[in-house]
Amino acid sequence: MDYELTETQQMIVDLARRIAEEKIKPVRAHYDESEEFPWPVVDEIRKADLFGVYIPEHYGGLGGGNLEQALVAEGLSHACAGIALCAAASGLCGLPILLFSTAQQRQRYMPDLAAGKRLGAFSLTEPEAGSDATSIRCSARLDGDSYVLNGVKNFCSGAEVADVYVIFATVNPARGARGVTAFIVEKGTPGFSFGKKEVKLGIRSNPTYELHFKDCRIPKANLLYKEGYGLHVAQVTFDNSRTGVAGQALGIAQGALDETLAYTRVRKQFGQTIASFQAIGHMLADCGTAVEAARALLYSTTRAMDKALKPAVDKAVADGTVIFDEMRALDVRRWTKESAMCKVFCSDVAMRVTTDCVQMCGGIGYMRDFPVEKYMRDAKITQIYEGTNQIQRNEIAMMMVKEAASKAKM
Ligand SMILES: Cc1cc2nc3c(=O)[nH]c(=O)nc-3n(C[C@H](O)[C@H](O)[C@H](O)COP(=O)(O)OP(=O)(O)OC[C@H]3O[C@@H](n4cnc5c(N)ncnc54)[C@H](O)[C@@H]3O)c2cc1C
Known part of the structure; x- marks a missing residue:
């Protein structure tokens, strides 16, 4: 499907996927087994300038936003979500600094975080x-x-x-x-x-x-920012970072599905490929549909979020003010409900798709020397961190009820 990505966004997709294929796939099982930090791959991510895609150009970043950050997470997680998290976890530190710091603090921390020279x-x-x-x-x-x-x-x-x-x-x-x-x-x-x-x-x-x-x-x-505003800092950060977790989940789901498609097309039982059995075909169809729906939700939501946020970011960088203060001054609304929806939907899709992928591959799908079981193990965290999916559902429901109540008053 064509999501009408810009040239820069397509370049990010291509770079992330190239690193995933060439640098991550050959070593992912090793780092998963050894639990070592993958410094050589982190160097490749640095060289490709993928640490700072969400950071304004003024600080050495690419000047993108949540969509670009989700594209990096998706592309790298297509091979390994653990290695992708090395960049995403640093972003989770950079984001609150970007949104809530003074111009001096931004100048002190953002350039190194953008370059991946220092991790966060x-x-x-x-x-x-x-x-x-x-x-x-x-x-x-x-x-x-x-x-x-x-x-x-x-x-x-x-x-x-x-x-x-x-x-x-x-x-x-x-x-x-x-x-x-x-x-x-x-x-x-x-x-x-x-x-x-x-x-x-x-x-x-x-x-x-x-x-x-x-x-x-x-x-x-x-x-x-200010004393007593910590939960605000965390919540506004999560409004923006949960779409990154959604990107990670999407990459995991797509990665597992691609491995499974490749296997089910060649594995033969009863004289035919297992993909030609209707039972497997329908599972492939359901997985493919869910992944595409997740992608459509994530890309359209992040695109709208970034459009709303950009004027506040640009103004704060130009004037040396705090981005969060500019968001309030310009009445930029919070995206808590929508980013929670992205995280819940994409992570539930990732868990379901990866579980089905293990099932479609049969016994080999369960084995450590075949890549599919790792996707299933990696998928689980996306339903837990940055607020469990139960907490996200609480938030989504609360906001829906609030919105309905305010509409009823009109
Ligand atoms: C691998 C990993 C990496 C992490 N990385 C970070 C990190 O970098 N930084 C960081 O700050 N944190 C991090 N976390 C923490 C993560 O965000 C928390 O684990 C998560 O928010 C859940 O908190 P908890 O584990 O204490 O579970 P609990 O809060 O004890 O929840 C246990 C269960 O109860 C449910 N529950 C709790 N309250 C409610 C409620 N009100 N309504 C319905 N259900 C509820 C939860 O959904 C869950 O199923 C990480 C966690 C893991 C496992």
Whole structure:
């Protein structure tokens, strides 16, 4: 299907798919098995300038938005979602910095994140604060010109290898949601260390760590936006980043389906290819239809989001102001419902399609030396992180009811 991508967007698709085919496919099983960080592939992603597709040109990025970011995630995840996450996790750190930082903070962090010279990570989750981010306990106490951080964060993607972290801590636990605040913390800051490395079902080449803060002193200038606005920072970030998870899910689904098509066309039983059995053909048809529907939803939503966001980004970059403030001044609406819909739909499609692909391939589909089972293991995380699909459905339903109520009032 022709989605009328621009020349630059098509170039991104081609680059990501080329890296996926030539650089990722030959090594994906190795990195999945060894759980090593895939530095040589990350270098290829850097060289192709794919870290900064969503970052304004002023900071060395490509000046794209959510659609471009989703295209990178999709293209790389077509081969391996774990390796694709090495770029996406860094983007999840760059996005809140881009949207909420001052011009000085943007200048300090965005060029290196755009070039992939420094990697980023984002840490909201804690052992007792998962879906309920209002119960964050990691604390930040203002002391002179510094904040002093104490506490534990967990499940941080891309940690340890990352140099820059967006961390959420509370400046006042008694204030609940209104105490949560976002900070930028650099690796190597005394009092900041890495705890347990998780052993996972999927996306195994991307490290997931616990973060420890013990009297970790960071400059006051590393406050991201304002005290008490942390959950806002996280939510607006997720409005934009969940479409990246959707892109990752879409790449996983398409990758599994392509491997399955190739296999079912040549595997013969009862004297004919298994693709010629109607039972398999119908599964292929359902998978292909679901993937195309997911792609249509994702591309059209991100295109509309980017169009709405661009004037605020351009104005903030030109005037040296905060993008989020310009979004409010220009009345740019939030895309919470639509980005949640993309994430739910694409990730559910990925889980269903990859499970069906293992089924269509039979016994070989279950084996580690055949690529399809890995897609199924990798698909699962897209239904869990950046807010589980249950939480997304809560949000979508709440917004639908709210919209219906306000229409009824008119
Ligand atoms: C591999 C991996 C990487 C991750 N990377 C990051 C990262 O980089 N940064 C980061 O900050 N976090 C990260 N996370 C954390 C992730 O976002 C959380 O795991 C997720 O939000 C769910 O939180 P939880 O695990 O505490 O589950 P819980 O909140 O304990 O939820 C458990 C179950 O209860 C359901 N549930 C909870 N509340 C409700 C409700 N109100 N209504 C209906 N159902 C509900 C959930 O849907 C889920 O099924 C990562 C997680 C994993 C597994």
